[in-house]
Amino acid sequence: MSTRLEQRRAQHQRYKEDVKEHGKPFFPGAMWHDTVMSLVVVCVIIALASIWYFTSGENPEDAGLLGPRYTEEADAGTTNFIPRPDWYFYFLFYLLRIFKWPDSVILGTVGIPTILLMLMVGLPFFDLRRERRLLRRPVAVVAAILVVLSMGVLTYKGATQEEALGGDATVVADWVDRNNLPASAREGATLFNETGCQQCHVYLGSGSANLGAPDLSDIGSLGGKTEDYFTRYVANPRTFGNNVMPVYGQANGGSLDDQQLGNLAKFLAASKGEG
Amino acid sequence: MARRAPSSRRQQLERAALVPVDWLEERSGLAGGIKYFLFRKVPADINWMQTLGSATLTAFIVQAVTGVVLAMYYKPDPDAAYASILRITNDVTLGWLVRGMHKWGASVFIILMFFHMARVFLFGAYKYPRELNWIVGVGLLALGLFEGFTGYLLPWDETAYWASVVGININGTAPILGPFIVQFLQSGIEIGEDTISRFYALHMLVLPGAIGGLIGLHLYLVVRLGVTSPPWSPEAAGRERVEPGPSTNGNGRAGLVRPGARSGAPR
Structure with missing residues (x-):
């Protein structure tokens, strides 16, 4: 009995003989097929580019059949763009x-x-x-x-x-209402809504669950999560082993000062979920 | 002129194609490889699906050519990138076509890579002795996706920026290495001034260089190992012989097929 490797080698040997005996040269037949196919590819690309360009306008809002030519210029401060x-x-x-x-x-x-x-x-x-x-x-x-x-x-x-968008002020009033947020938490709720937290987090059905970020509607009802905990967490999630969430504390190179962090923490700690 | 046999049309074609090849051969010796490439035998029953590989190569060449032209006008700087994209798209002569072809060519390139891969899978063409070429192809797919990722940031519009934020953060979830990958990709704590030039360098120097090199290896292996017949073809090259022993034209094939290999008849 021959081993599997020997069988495979014999098969490839037969392949080489068959091709040598009954095969045809790559040029011109097969190369002609390749050329036709390549031309089709180039034509499809040109057609897509043309449809994209001629059905759209210079303005980012004038999207054509294949989308806009570009969106607005990048802005790290945007809160309502869906990644x-x-x-x-x-x-x-x-x-x-x-x-x-x-x-x-x-x-x-x-x-x-x-x-x-x-x-x-x-x-x-x-x-x-x-x-x-x-x-x-x-x-x-x-x-x-x-x-x-x-x-x-x-x-x-x-x-x-x-996706639900953040940055909508009417949402905040709805949260205060539904989650029975105290007055001290409102400042933080507005900040939460404006800073772009909802690009990744869902809060009472608003926002997008990106990167596996948790729903924060009742984050404050979980045991052991105090204001102090939230302040430190948001300031630098790295110290909690979270390498996905951006760093927000100014001391760590982020964009929020201590007072803002405190307000956010009050809001999160007060978020106990509906009912 | 001498009278020609009925089959002379092919000979004429071959002779015409050989004139420049001979010129090159006489002066450099390079032509042998080109000649071998063009006149190597392929199975007679190859299929249209087997043009997907060269179609993918064509899409890559389109990306390379349009990319070079874009590099002549594009400015990899957060303050100037967006304006240069607007200028290329709306002002530069045929700039829209070059950028449009690059933008849409990227999607076509990715789709064709997947189609080509599916063809190789369905034909069982990744099997012995072509395993290494399959792996090279997987490497090309990964590099191609990384090209898409790095190129997506460059227009520096909102779509580009936020997609890259998400993409970089996804890399950040990798165990142990995550933070280092993020630091490397954005060269800082946030996407900023250096990120765009870093992505630009990866996108137009490192990755295309690596892809070009791997395509060379990929093609070398295709030429060396040969093209597979469609598995359903009754004439598939390398198929089991139904009749053991000397075949009709009796050129000693029997000695190469071991008795144990004849049953089961896989192709």
């Missing part, structure tokens, strides 16, 4: 809605992409059979269908995700 990556990262983006900070966010951001990469690199080493016909590779076919389906669904979900 969104290019479409081929939507699946990753949406995975972060499924895996929440802090318990499982690493699964979504690092775990699943790393596993996918390892599966892809390892594929020729798990699949050692010589069989190439699809009907005789049921596992490979099912795996391919599952991968395509899940990537498609995640991309679609990421693309159609509706």
Whole structure:
């Protein structure tokens, strides 16, 4: 009996003989096909560029069939812009809605992409059979269908995700009402709404759950979370092992002074959830 | 002129193609490789799906050419980047076309990489002896996605900025290495002055260089190992022989196929 490696070598040897005997030269036949396909690709790119440009206007608001030419100039102080990556990262983006900070966010951001990469690199080493016909590779076919389906669904979900905006003052009054916030917490609530916290956090249904950031509607009802805790946490989340949330304390290079941090902390500590 | 056999059309074509090749060969010796590349045999039953690889290469070349032109007008500076994008799009002659082709070419490039990968998977073309080329391809896919990520910041509009904030923070969740990756990517605590030039350098020097090198290796391996036949083809190159022993034209193939390999007949 020959070993699997010997069989594979013999098969490749047969392949080389078959090609030598019955194959055709790459030029001109196959190269002609490649050239036609390449021309199609260039034409598609030019067509997309033209549709994008000619249906849009100079103004960032004049979006065409394929979106605007550009949005407004970048501004780190914006509070109401919804962060969104290019479409081929939507699946990753949406995975972060499924895996929440802090318990499982690493699964979504690092775990699943790393596993996918390892599966892809390892594929020729798990699949050692010589069989190439699809009907005789049921596992490979099912795996391919599952991968395509899940990537498609995640991309679609990421693309159609509706997001609530921050920076809307009427929302604050609603929070005060629904969460029975004391007067001392209002300053912090406004700040929370204006600083852009809702780009990642949801508060009473408003905001976007990005990067696995938790819903903060009832964060104050969790045990051991005092005003002091929130002040220190927001000032520098790194000291709590959180490397995702930006640093906000001015002492640590962030943008909020001690009084603002204190107000935010009062608001968070007072947030005990509805009812 | 001499009378030609009916099959002479191909010979004529080949001869015409060979004139410049001979010129180069005589002066440099380089032509041997080009000749080998052009006239190497490929299976007669190859399929249109097998043009996806060269289509991906074409998309990359479009990115390279339009990228060079954009670099002539683009300014990688937070104070000037957005204005230079407006100028390229609205004022520079055909600037809209170059930027549009670069912007949309990126998506086409990524899609074609996935299609090409799917084709290789469905054909089982990653199997022996082409494992290494599959891995090179996975590397190209990862680098291509990283190209998309670094390029997305450069227009310096709101979309670009906030997408990069999210993307950088995603990298930040990596265990142990996360904070260092973030620090490296944005060269500071926040996205700022140096981030844009850093992304620019990665986007137009480091990554395209690495992609170009890997494409060279990828193509070398394609030429060396050959193109696979579609697995469903009855004439698939390398298929099991139904009849053991000398084949019809009896050129000693039997000696190369071991008896144990004949049953089961995988292609």
